[in-house]
Amino acid sequence: MSNATKLLRTLPTEYRDRLMTLAREVSFPEDTRIFEEQGRADRFWIIRSGAVTLDLRVPGRRVAAVETLGTGDLLGWSWMFPPYEWGFGAEALSPVRAYEFDGAEARALCEEDPALGFAVVRAVAEILGHRLRAARTRLLDLYVPHSSGPS
Numbered sequence: 001m002s003n004a005t006k007l008l009r010t011l012p013t014e015y016r017d018r019l020m021t022l023a024r025e026v027s028f029p030e031d032t033r034i035f036e037e038q039g040r041a042d043r044f045w046i047i048r049s050g051a052v053t054l055d056l057r058v059p060g061r062r063v064a065a066v067e068t069l070g071t072g073d074l075l076g077w078s079w080m081f082p083p084y085e086w087g088f089g090a091e092a093l094s095p096v097r098a099y100e101f102d103g104a105e106a107r108a109l110c111e112e113d114p115a116l117g118f119a120v121v122r123a124v125a126e127i128l129g130h131r132l133r134a135a136r137t138r139l140l141d142l143y144v145p146h147s148s149g150p151s
Helices: 015-018 103-112 114-144
Strands: 024-028 033-035 044-050 050-058 064-069 089-092 097-101
Touching: 015 103, 015 114, 044 064, 044 103, 064 114, 103 114
Parallel strands: none
Antiparallel strands: 024 097, 033 089, 044 097, 050 064, 050 089
């Protein structure tokens, strides 16, 4: 398991247990599109097994893979922030089993208990920070010319 992307591990037990009361088990066959860019972001998942690719449509090019998520990873954070639209697409790379959470129910739980809400927002922010750093590294690798030394 990677260290920065495990939502359930970073939440205190009491908050994790309360959040899990909202979970339902779902599965996605391999090659299933889970969501599309700019679609309505009304839920999120914690992957129990399998792999999911986050991707981005680049005009004039084929869809670009941005990141691959696996066991324990949070899939989807756009449910937290208006306008509640996906910033990426997602596709199952293999059969996936996950816990699915309704975004509106999770937001209501967070509003009802501000300490739980803060813990969830903080955990998601840590995940976003990790993913932003990883995306930056990938973009630099793709678009910054490599040189063999000073010119």
